Amino acid sequence: MRDRLFIIVAGAAVGLLAVILVMQGNPVNMGFCIACFVRDITGALGLHRAGVVQYLRPEVIGLVLGAFATAFYVKEFRATGGSSPVLRFILGMLMMAGALIFLGCPLRMVLRLAGGDLNALIALPGYVVGVWLGTYFLRRGYTLGRSQEQSVVSGYAGPFLAIVLLILLIAAPAFIFFSEEGPGSMAAPVALTLGAGLLVGVLAQRTRLCTMGAIRDIILFKDFHLFYGFAAIFVVALVGNLFTGYFNPGMEGQPVAHVDSLWNFLGMTVVGFAAVLAGGCPMRQLILTGEGQGDALITVFGMMAGAAFMHNFGLAGSPAGVSPAGQWIVIISLAVLFVIGFGNIKARASAGKGKIAKAS
Numbered sequence: 616m617r618d619r620l621f622i623i624v625a626g627a628a629v630g631l632l633a634v635i636l637v638m639q640g641n642p643v644n645m646g647f648c649i650a651c652f653v654r655d656i657t658g659a660l661g662l663h664r665a666g667v668v669q670y671l672r673p674e675v676i677g678l679v680l681g682a683f684a685t686a687f688y689v690k691e692f693r694a695t696g697g698s699s700p701v702l703r704f705i706l707g708m709l710m711m712a713g714a715l716i717f718l719g720c721p722l723r724m725v726l727r728l729a730g731g732d733l734n735a736l737i738a739l740p741g742y743v744v745g746v747w748l749g750t751y752f753l754r755r756g757y758t759l760g761r762s763q764e765q766s767v768v769s770g771y772a773g774p775f776l777a778i779v780l781l782i783l784l785i786a787a788p789a790f791i792f793f794s795e796e797g798p799g800s801m802a803a804p805v806a807l808t809l810g811a812g813l814l815v816g817v818l819a820q821r822t823r824l825c826t827m828g829a830i831r832d833i834i835l836f837k838d839f840h841l842f843y844g845f846a847a848i849f850v851v852a853l854v855g856n857l858f859t860g861y862f863n864p865g866m867e868g869q870p871v872a873h874v875d876s877l878w879n880f881l882g883m884t885v886v887g888f889a890a891v892l893a894g895g896c897p898m899r900q901l902i903l904t905g906e907g908q909g910d911a912l913i914t915v916f917g918m919m920a921g922a923a924f925m926h927n928f929g930l931a932g933s934p935a936g937v938s939p940a941g942q943w944i945v946i947i948s949l950a951v952l953f954v955i956g957f958g959n960i961k962a963r964a965s966a967g968k969g970k971i972a973k974a975s
Contacts (some may be wrong), residue, residue: 625818626847634855639803649897650720654922663926667797678813682905694770696909699759707917713885721826729852729943731864741880749891752956770907827890
């Protein structure tokens with residue numbers, strides 16, 4: 616009962632903070648969107664030049680540092696890595712590609728739904744289908760191999776990079792790009808956004824809050840523990856939006872959204888599928904990075920590369936919809952995910968027979 620209450624409180628805190636951040640300047644229905652914020656950071660570093668989505672989002676910095684401080688304090692910080700880094704990088708790219716087709720990560724999907732955006736109601740079943748596809752492979756022995764203990768320096772890499780980003784945000788040197796219009800120009804005060812990120816980082820580290828994990832555990836184990844946190848985010852954000860006047864039901868005219876239903880569905884299918892194969896949703900990857908897991912950091916780098924790829928080649932969704940090229944990216948992404956899934960079942964089977972070579 617105590618654990619259930621804790622994760623409900625954690626989810627409620629995320630939902631409440633998302634509403635507060637919107638009230639203080641973050642884009643509507645985007646109070647806390649991991650994919651959007653990682654994309655903005657990617658643009659701020661000049662890795663893509665979409666001028667309307669460039670900003671060093673303090674929420675992401677806070678998530679990593681909050682998780683790091685908590686994991687270090689409770690002695691759960693472990694420097695590990697080396698589990699199929701190339702595949703994890705690709706999975707990060709695919710996860711971001713699907714998110715930028717839908718225009719949001721699973722967390723923003725919940726927040727969009729709580730804001731009345733019915734396009735998210737179509738995306739939600741797609742996310743469930745994607746997670747279900749991932750569990751199909753988990754049941755059959757899918758694995759990317761075990762992470763190995765690494766030098767403590769490698770474990771500190773994620774938190775160190777987060778501190779570097781914070782310094783760059785404060786110093787604002789000329790080589791960092793900041794949007795002057797569009798979603799990237801909309802931001803709550805730095806102290807508030809950083810504090811929100813730190814708090815969510817602490818809570819998510821202690822509760823293992825993960826949108827993908829909530830659905831995966833129901834499918835595999837009939838375990839609703841993580842789902843309570845998932846539901847609490849939605850309920851509190853919904854109540855907050857109703858109270859503050861940000862609830863706007865409908866499909867048309869939603870902020871930073873499109874009405875291409877099929878691609879909303881399939882975009883989130885890609886995200887759910889990739890999240891299972893990678894071992895966590897975008898937010899969970901940041902929390903694991905803070906805990907010292909190099910594999911998660913590689914996945915985050917993949918997400919950044921995916922954001923750069925999608926925007927530099929004009930493949931991301933937009934309020935006008937999804938381009939034919941973007942639609943092909945979804946189809947190709949699903950195909951690649953099936954290849955990774957089936958390919959790593961074979962690796963597991965061979966390992967069980969002692970026939971797989973030790974990774975070099």
